[in-house]
Amino acid sequence: MRIDTRTGDRRGVEVHGFDPADAAADDLATLRRHIYHDKIVVLKGQSLDITEFVALGTEFGTPVPYYEPMYHHPDNELVFVSSNLDRDTGRIGVPKTGAFWHSDYQFMPEPFAVTLFYPQRLPTASRGTYFIDMAEAYRRLSPRLRDAITGTYCKHSARRYVKIRPSDVFRPLGELIAEVERKTPAQRWPTVMTHPVTGEQVLYLSEAFTYAIEDASATPLPETLLTDLLTESGQLDDRYEHENIFLQSYEPGDLVLWDNRTLIHRALHNPSNEATESLRVTVLDEYPLTREDAA
Template sequence: MKIGTRTGDRRGVEVHDFDPATASSDDLAALRRHIYHDKIVVLKQQALDVPAFVALGAQFGKPVAYYEPMYHHPDSEFVFVSSNLDRETGRVGVPKTGAFWHSDYQFMPEPFAVTCFYPQRLPSVGRGTYFIDMAQAYQRLDPRLRTSIEGTFARHSSRRYVKIRPTDVFRPLGEVIAEVERKTPPQRWPTVLVHPVTGEKVLYICEAFTYALEDAAGDALPATLLTDLLAASGQLDAEFAHDNIFVQSYEPGDLVLWDNRTLIHRALHNPGNEATESFRVTVLDEHPLTKEDAA
């Protein structure tokens, strides 16, 4: 296994000659360290079937099935499928997922620690994902903004981006919304997490799921504060030119691991409707979401 730091605008590390079937415990421990400290690990020239992909994900934590079955791969509930392919046997997965800034499962009681992303079919253009390192975004905040969010909390909900399921057709919209609120009630996390491994302070908000800020007593803070934080971090930049935003591009055979506590991401969908498909395994690690002394 050969690990190299990526150069230029590319973030994280790139790993060549990695074989999950023969990887040693030291190899896997090294990858885990790089995920937490370098945020992105790109395993090159991988050729894994679904069971092997799930087994690899399990080396970094406990795989968790996405709560909505329509995203599941038919061979494993632990593989989330984003796909616009039409198959004779029927659709697998959901097309055009994740076209908004988010951290996976931020709206759930146990947000994921590590995301394992494995493109299966790539379009000719738009082959990538936008990212923002929210630890860097916190450090780059104006001191006034950093001070204003000390000891505060953020509320998160999936309600804005839940996709309508086939079984929702002809149901009253109010009934569907009520079910969403029941299945995924809003979560409250510190606005600033302390990463349990690196100790970095992470601005834990996203445009998709975060809908309100409040003080320690639960009293609402001005909506403009959340807007200012989203803008400062780059999430309101429709041109994706903000200094905090970077793009991870993909080549056939790439398998990308990232720190889901620190990085938020947004899918970069190709402008046409070329065939595209990706698999994802998401895991919980042995660490809490944040250290108890989080800001």
Template sequence: MQLTTRSDDHAGIEVHHFDQAVATSDDIQLLRHHIYTNKVVILKAQELKPAAFVELGRHFGTPVSYYEPMYHHPENDLIFVSSNLTRPEGQIGVPKTGGFWHADYQFMPEPFAFTLFYPQKLPHGTRGTRFINMATAYERLSPRLKEAVGGTVSKHSARRYVKIRPSDVYRPIGEVLADIERVTPPQTWPTVLVHPATGERILYISEAFTYAIEDAHGNALPTSLLDDLLDASGQLDDSYEHPNIFVQTYEPGDLVLWDNRTLIHRALHNPTNEPTESFRVTVTDEHPLSAEVAA
């Protein structure tokens, strides 16, 4: 396998000639190191069947099935499918997923360590993912905002962006919301996390899932603080020109791995609604997300 550092301002790692059938444990540990430190690793020219894709995920950690079955691949429920393809046998997966700033499973008790993203059908126009490195975002905060978030915790919930299931049709919205709160009750994480592998401080908030910030005594802080943090990190910039934002576009055969603790992301959907499909496997590693509040 051959590793190349990308030359743009938001350098990740491109990996050529990777074959998981012959990859050694040292190869995998090297790639894990680069995911932690470089945040994005692109395996080029991959041709994997669903079972092999899941097995690749097992090399990096423990794959976790998404909690909503309507996203599952019919051959393996560890694969999350985003697809707008029309098939005779019916819809597989869910169309236009992830069009908002978030970290995968940020609203769950055990968020993922790594996301493995494998486009299957790409449109002719732009299809990619926008990213923000939230360790860099924390570093760039003003002294006032760094002081304001010290010792605080943030509340996270899926309630704003849960997609309505087919079984929810004709149900009262209050019942649907009650189900969301029961299945995915709000989670509390430090507003500033310490990365367990790199020691970086990460601003652990997102436009999609974070809805409140509290001080060390559980007192709600002004909503303006969350708004200021989202704005400073780039998540409120509708032009997507904020210096914290970078874009990863895809070529056929690309398989992209990223650090889900540090990066938040937002899908770059093609406005023409051309046929598009992608698979995703998400895994935990041996490091739990720290509940310790950074000062």
């Protein structure tokens, strides 16, 4: 196994010659360290079936199925499918997922620790994922904003981006909204959390899921504060030119792992709507979301 640190606009590390079937315990421990400290690990030249993909996920934590079954792979509910393919047996997964800034499961009681992303079908033109390092975003914050968010909390909900299921088409909108609030009630996390492994301070919010900011006593703070944080972190830059935004593109055989606590991401979908499909496994690790939770 050879690990190369990526240079230029590319972040994280590339791993060559990694075979999950005979990976040594030391190799897996090395990959875990790189996920937390380098944020992105790209395993090159992978060819895994569904069972092998899930087995690899278990080496980094406990895989958790997505809460909505329509995203599940028919052979294993632990695999999330993003796909625009039409099959004779029917559609598998959901098309055009994740085209907004977010951290996986940020709106749930246990947000995921590590995401494993495995493209299966790539369009002719580049398809990739944009990322923002939210530890770096916190370091770049103006002193005014750092002071303003000390001791504050953000509230997160899936309400803005829940996809309508086929069975929902004729249901009243109010009924659907009530179901979303019941199944995924809003979560409250520190605006700045301490990564349990690296000790970094991470700005924990996203354009997709974060809808309010408040002080320690739950008194709402101005919406302009949240807007300023989204702006300074790069999430409102619709040209993706902010200095903390970077693009991870994909080649056949790539399997990408990233630190879901620190990185937020959004999908770059091919505008031509060429056939595309990707698989995802998301895991919880042995650590709390934030170091403060262990106190």
